[in-house]
Amino acid sequence: MTMLMVSNCPKCGKVYQKNVRNMCQECIRSFDNELDQCLNYLRDHRKATTEELSEGTGVKVSQIVSFIKESRLLLMSYPNLTYPCNSCNSPIRQHNLCATCRIRIVSDVNEMKEKEAKAKERGIGFQIRDRFQR
Ligand SMILES: [Zn+2]
Ligand SMILES: [Zn+2]
Structure with missing residues (x-):
C-alpha cells in the first residue's frame, strides 16, 4: 500500500501532495x-528599497521580506533592500533586531542578571544568619 502524503498548503490552505517546497503547485x-x-525589477533598479520593489512589482512587502530571509534575494547584491526589525519594525539589513532593540535587550538581560545576583547575595546572607542562630 502506498500512502499518498497529502497536507494543506500553508499558503492557500488547499490540499496538496507533499513536496520539498512545502506548498502546492499553484503556490x-x-x-x-x-x-x-x-x-527582473532589481536588475534595472539595483538600488531599490523594499518599498520601491514592492510598488514596482506589485509583490507584497511581506513576501519580499520572506524572499530576503530565505536568501532568495541577497542583500549583498542590493544595497537598499531591508526587512523589518522583529521588535520595532524599523528597517534593518542584518540580525533579527535593529541596533536600538539589540542594545535594549542586552541591557534588559544585564538588569535581570544584576537583580538575580542581588537576590543571591541576600539569599546567602540569610543562610549565614541562620547558621549563626543555630
Ligand atoms: Zn497553495
Ligand atoms: Zn528594533
Missing part, C-alpha cells in the same frame, strides 16, 4: 513568478 508557480518579477 510554487506564483512564488516563482513573484521572485522572477523581483529579480
